Amino acid sequence: MALKRPALEATISNALSALVVGGAAGAVVVIALIPMIAGLIRDGLAARLTPTMTSVASIAIGVGATVFLITQLPIFLIWLERKIAAHIQDRLGPMRVGWHGVLQSFADGLKLLFKEDIIVDGADKFLFKLAPFLTIMGAFAAFAVLPWGEGLVISNLNIGLLYAIAITSLGAIGILMAGWASNNKYALYGGMRSAAQMVSYEIPTAIVILSVVVQVGSLNLSDVIAAQQGGVGGVTNWFIFRLYGLNVIGFILFFICGLAETNRNPFDIPEAESELVAGFHTEYSGMRFAFFFLAEYGAMFFVAALTAVLFLGGWSGPFFSGPLVLFVKTLALVFVQMWLRWTLPRLRVDQLMALCWKYLIPISFVVLIAAAIDGVVGS
Amino acid sequence: MKNYLSNIWVTAKTVTIGMIITFKHLFTRSVTQQYTSEELPEERWKSSIVPDGVLQDRSRMRLHVKIEDCIGCKQCEKVCPVDCITITTEKREKTEAPLFAADGTAIKQKVVQFDIDMSLCCYCQLCVYPCPTECIVMTPEFEFAETLKSNFLYRFAKEKPAPPEPPKEEVAEPVAAGGS
Numbered sequence: 001m002a003l004k005r006p007a008l009e010a011t012i013s014n015a016l017s018a019l020v021v022g023g024a025a026g027a028v029v030v031i032a033l034i035p036m037i038a039g040l041i042r043d044g045l046a047a048r049l050t051p052t053m054t055s056v057a058s059i060a061i062g063v064g065a066t067v068f069l070i071t072q073l074p075i076f077l078i079w080l081e082r083k084i085a086a087h088i089q090d091r092l093g094p095m096r097v098g099w100h101g102v103l104q105s106f107a108d109g110l111k112l113l114f115k116e117d118i119i120v121d122g123a124d125k126f127l128f129k130l131a132p133f134l135t136i137m138g139a140f141a142a143f144a145v146l147p148w149g150e151g152l153v154i155s156n157l158n159i160g161l162l163y164a165i166a167i168t169s170l171g172a173i174g175i176l177m178a179g180w181a182s183n184n185k186y187a188l189y190g191g192m193r194s195a196a197q198m199v200s201y202e203i204p205t206a207i208v209i210l211s212v213v214v215q216v217g218s219l220n221l222s223d224v225i226a227a228q229q230g231g232v233g234g235v236t237n238w239f240i241f242r243l244y245g246l247n248v249i250g251f252i253l254f255f256i257c258g259l260a261e262t263n264r265n266p267f268d269i270p271e272a273e274s275e276l277v278a279g280f281h282t283e284y285s286g287m288r289f290a291f292f293f294l295a296e297y298g299a300m301f302f303v304a305a306l307t308a309v310l311f312l313g314g315w316s317g318p319f320f321s322g323p324l325v326l327f328v329k330t331l332a333l334v335f336v337q338m339w340l341r342w343t344l345p346r347l348r349v350d351q352l353m354a355l356c357w358k359y360l361i362p363i364s365f366v367v368l369i370a371a372a373i374d375g376v377v378g379s
Numbered sequence: 380m381k382n383y384l385s386n387i388w389v390t391a392k393t394v395t396i397g398m399i400i401t402f403k404h405l406f407t408r409s410v411t412q413q414y415t416s417e418e419l420p421e422e423r424w425k426s427s428i429v430p431d432g433v434l435q436d437r438s439r440m441r442l443h444v445k446i447e448d449c450i451g452c453k454q455c456e457k458v459c460p461v462d463c464i465t466i467t468t469e470k471r472e473k474t475e476a477p478l479f480a481a482d483g484t485a486i487k488q489k490v491v492q493f494d495i496d497m498s499l500c501c502y503c504q505l506c507v508y509p510c511p512t513e514c515i516v517m518t519p520e521f522e523f524a525e526t527l528k529s530n531f532l533y534r535f536a537k538e539k540p541a542p543p544e545p546p547k548e549e550v551a552e553p554v555a556a557g558g559s
Binding site: 084086087088089090091092339340342343344358359 | 383386387394397398400401402404405406407408409410
C-alpha cells in the first residue's frame with residue numbers, strides 16, 4: 001500500500017527545502033558582499049565606540065560569523081558528500097527528506113541531538129568527555145588566521161602559518177585521547193594509528209609550507225596572498241604557477257598531506273570502518289559523535305582553504321577578488337577531496353608510512369631546496 | 380632509483396585513471412528505482428518500479444498457484460528447501476468427468492490442500508522450474524505485509540476434501556428410514 005503523505009507534511013517539507021536552498025543562495029550573496037558589510041559595520045562601530053572597543057567588537061563579530069559559517073557548512077558538505085558518493089556509485093543518495101534530500105543532514109542532526117549520550121563504564125570519563133571538544137577546537141580555531149579578503153581576518157597573526165600547523169595538530173590529540181579514553185580495543189587502535197599518521201604527515205606538511213614561506217618571506221597568511229596578486233589576468237602570480245612548475249608538485253604534496261591530516265580517504269586509517277568498526281569514535285554517540293563529524297568536515301574545509309591560500313591565490317581571483325573567490329576555490333578543492341574518497345581504497349598502515357617517509361618527505365625537501373636556491377639566486 | 384621513479388609514475392597514472400572513471404560515473408544515469416513516489420497514485424508508482432508492468436529479469440516476489448492447472452504432482456513440495464508448501468491430494472474417481480490442465484495434461488489427482496506459507500518462503504523460485512504445467516509462478520506482487528503471521532498462509536485449493544467415511548451405523552439408518 002502506498003503511504004499517502006499528509007498534505008501538511010508535504011507542504012512543510014517543500015517550504016523547508018525552499019528555505020534551505022534559498023538560504024544557501026542567500027549565503028553565497030552574503031559571502032560576496034562581506035567586504036561591504038564588514039566595512040559598514042566597522043565604520044558604524046568606529047563612530048560609536050572607542051578604538052579598543054571597536055577592535056574587540058569587530059573580532060567578536062568576526063568570530064561569530066566564522067562560527068556560524070563553520071557550524072552550518074558541514075551540514076551542506078555532508079549532504080554534498082552523500083550525493084557525490086551516491087552518484088559516483090550510480091545511486092541517487094538521500095532523496096526523501098526535502099528536495100533531493102537537502103534536509104537530510106538537518107534530520108540527522110536532530111536525531112543526534114535527541115540520542116542518548118552514552119558514556120561506557122570502563123571509560124576514562126574526563127578524557128572521554130574532553131576529547132570531542134579538543135578535536136572540534138583544533139578544527140575550528142584554525143579559522144582564526146584564515147584571511148577572507150583585504151583586512152578580513154579575525155586575527156592577523158604574523159606567525160599565522162605556524163599557528164595553523166600547530167592548532168590543526170590538536171585534532172590528532174583529541175582523536176588519540178578519544179581512542180584511549182574509550183577503553184575499547186578498536187578505538188585504541190584508531191587512536192594509535194592516528195598518532196602514527198600525525199607523526200608522519202606533519203613533517204611533509206611543514207616542509208611544503210616552508211617552501212612557500214621561503215618564496216614569500218613571511219609566515220603571515222595575508223602576506224602570502226599579497227605576494228600572489230597581480231600577474232597576467234591575476235592568475236599567473238599564483239604560487240602553483242611559479243618556481244618552474246615545481247610548486248605544482250608542492251601543491252599536490254600539500255593536498256595529499258591535507259587528506260592525511262583530516263583523516264580522509266585514502267588515509268582514513270584511524271576510522272577504517274571496515275577494519276576497526278568506527279575507529280576512535282566507536283564508543284561515541286549523540287552530540288559527542290556529531291562533534292567528531294563536524295570537526296572532520298570543518299578540518300576538511302580549513303585544509304582546502306589553506307591549500308587555496310598557499311597555492312591558488314586565496315581571495316584574489318582573475319575577474320574580481322573577495323571572500324566568494326576563496327569560497328569557490330575551497331569548495332572546488334573539497335569536491336576533489338570527496339571525489340578522491342570514492343575513488344581510492346584505503347592504504348594499509350605500512351603503505352602509509354612508506355608513502356610518507358620514502359616519497360613525500362624526500363620530494364618535499366627537493367621542492368624546499370629548489371625554492372631556497374631560487375630565492376638566493378633571484379635576490 | 381629506477382624503481383622509485385616508476386613507482387611514482389604508476390601511482391600518478393593509476394590515480395588519474397581511477398579519478399577519470401569515477402568522474403564519468405558521476406554523470407551516468409543512476410540505476411536506482413525509487414520505491415514509491417508518495418505524490419503519485421499507486422498504479423503509477425508501481426508501473427515506475429516495474430516498467431510496463433513487466434517484472435525485471437529474475438525478480439522473485441509472491442508465489443501464486445493457478446490451481447485449476449495443478450495436476451497434484453507434488454514436485455514443488457519436494458523441491459522446496461524450506462518446506463513452505465503443503466499439498467494433499469485425493470485420487471479422482473474414474474466416474475468423474477475427465478479434467479485437463481491448460482497445456483492438455485490430464486488431471487488425475489484432486490488437489491484438496493495447497494498451502495503456501497509465505498512467511499517461510501525464501502523466494503528461491505526452485506518450485507517454479509519443475510512444475511510440468513507451469514501453474515506455480517512468481518507474481519509481481521511485492522507488498523503483502525500482514526499484521527498477523529497466520530495471514531501469510533495462502534490457501535489455494537478450491538476442491539473440498541472428501542467427507543470422512545461415514546460410520547456404518549449412520550449408513551444403515553437411511554436404509555431403515557427408507558424401509559419404513
